[in-house]
Amino acid sequence: MEIYLPPTKDVKKLTNPAMTPVKMRLCLHLLQRGVATLGARFFVLSGAHTKADVDQTINAFEDSLKDMLEEGTLKQ
Numbered sequence: 059m060e061i062y063l064p065p066t067k068d069v070k071k072l073t074n075p076a077m078t079p080v081k082m083r084l085c086l087h088l089l090q091r092g093v094a095t096l097g098a099r100f101f102v103l104s105g106a107h108t109k110a111d112v113d114q115t116i117n118a119f120e121d122s123l124k125d126m127l128e129e130g131t132l133k134q
Contacts, residue, residue, distance in 0.1 A: 083131045087122035 066072065085098035093115050095101055103112060126132035 080132060083126060084122055087125055088118050091118035093118045
């Protein structure tokens with residue numbers, strides 16, 4: 059079993075205003091793939107979501123990050 063931890067717990071890094079354009083770009087990429095994040099403010103998954111919904115969200119997130127790396131809006 060793999061355990062995934064966030065890259066940081068530092069609230070200042072997580073809420074850095076300089077990241078706003080990156081978050082908004084991610085929001086647009088996800089929206090184009092059918093995943094709404096309510097203006098990049100929330101990622102909500104619940105018991106009402108099916109396995110297919112969760113899989114779609116994961117795939118959309120992965121594809122969005124790949125595209126953002128390719129276009130240069132996200133740096134490794």
